[in-house]
Amino acid sequence: MKHISIIVPEGQSNLGTVACIVGAYEIFTRANDYWKEKGKKQLLTVELAGVSKNTDFHEGLLTVKPHTHISAIGKTHLILIPSLAHDYQTAVEGNQLLLDWMVKQYKEGAEIASMCSGAFMLASAGLLDGKKCSTHWSAADTFRTLFPKVNLQPDKLITDEKGIYTNGGGYSFLNLVLYLVEKYYDRQTAIFCSKIFQIEIDRQSQSAFIIFTGQKQHGDEMVQQAQAYIESNLHEKISVEELSSRFAVGRRNFDRRFIKATGNTPVEYLQRVKMEAAKKAFETTRKTINEVMYEVGYSDVKAFREVFRKITGMSPLEYRGKYNKEAA
Structure with missing residues (x-):
């Protein structure tokens, strides 16, 4: 049985972070149930993983309690990174333990998927250097400045390269989760989840949502x-x-x-x-x-x-x- 770890980051997160965690957990759990309803053995175990017993979000409005501490996970097969708050550098600095653990797991064969601005955490670990990547279109200029070695493609909704997946902005993380459901289960399970949660399947682009303002934060x-x-x-x-x-x-x-x-x-x-x-x-x-x-x-x-x-x-x-x- 394969193991999925949904990361619960420390600090510098927002309600979007919670949405990513809850949405991914619910869809994968439903995919598991559907798989078993068809008389098949459960394929995946899904756990929320973090470095604290409880993590508060949005000034304590919501609290997420991870199932397990990352140190208790010897091997995982897929790591999901939710979106981060807009102070990306502080968010990354506050999650160094998680970053080190993810790099170790990736080197040992785990795949990693980032949702929306979670790509900043991936990139800060050097795991996106030379690879294609997407993130929220509004964060593209900041991302390019911070990570010039990454091949950023903000028009893309999903990228998939060498065991690393990234996706565009906002609630398009739902499309990434469907994509991963198809990868880890099958097409029929992804279609079922698409219908149950009413998410458009096979979306490829976030181009229609981009508001182009042009990169102006340069000195030329x-x-x-x-x-x-x-x-x-x-x-x-x-x-x-x-x-x-x-x-x-x-x-x-x-x-x-x-x-x-x-x-x-x-x-x-x-x-x-x-x-x-x-x-x-x-x-x-x-x-x-x-x-x-x-x-x-x-x-x-x-x-x-x-x-x-x-x-x-x-x-x-x-x-x-x-x-x-x-x-x-």
């Missing part, structure tokens, strides 16, 4: 000026050559500095800023697709639709129908 003044120019001239069709010459920087050097500062190529940044403005227009106005397209500097409907779908995972029409009841 030229890039900041370029960002400001892009954002104040949405209606224009701006080329990267035009931008680089405007700031008297060679194209190759301009690209290099822009990527280093923002995590995006200049073309990606242009597209994301324009599509964010288009999304807002579709959410709040009755403007047609053509009207919005012209407002953000596109004249080719096909090109506009392709870029919009690439960034949001939906067509402009689908997006407007989803987020603007009046227009729909």
Whole structure:
């Protein structure tokens, strides 16, 4: 029988942390019950594991009592890390015992899955270096700054590489749990849990939920000026050559500095800023697709639709129908 450890972190957690712990425990427990109802032997033992007898959350509003201390677990097969509070560095520093234990277990063959901002704990242990990773889109810039060796992919809902799983933000951890249920049980059990808990199965992207603001916490003044120019001239069709010459920087050097500062190529940044403005227009106005397209500097409907779908995972029409009841 395999063992799953759901981590109960110490301090710097929030109600989202509790949601991850409770949600994962409930779904895995139900998967166990379903498996036994089919006349099969129980596959997994699921335990909450921590370093204290009780852990308080949200100023004592809720208390979680782990089943066991991590030192009592000789071997586990899967470790689940819940989301953390937004003071990530303090959260990581306060959980060093848990980190050391996780690294040891991983080296001995355990798999590890992080939910939402739990990826910060994984990355701080060096376990994500050179690997793909996702986290909450709102934490992406901070994550890139702290962990430049990690291949962050904030558009992805789930990553799966070398026994390490990560997922996007908020309650999308439920999709990760379904993914793991399928891995550890089978497809039919995952479908059953999907139906019982009414969670969309096989979601691949968190693109539609991203609110793009652009990485501004860097010290490159030229890039900041370029960002400001892009954002104040949405209606224009701006080329990267035009931008680089405007700031008297060679194209190759301009690209290099822009990527280093923002995590995006200049073309990606242009597209994301324009599509964010288009999304807002579709959410709040009755403007047609053509009207919005012209407002953000596109004249080719096909090109506009392709870029919009690439960034949001939906067509402009689908997006407007989803987020603007009046227009729909």
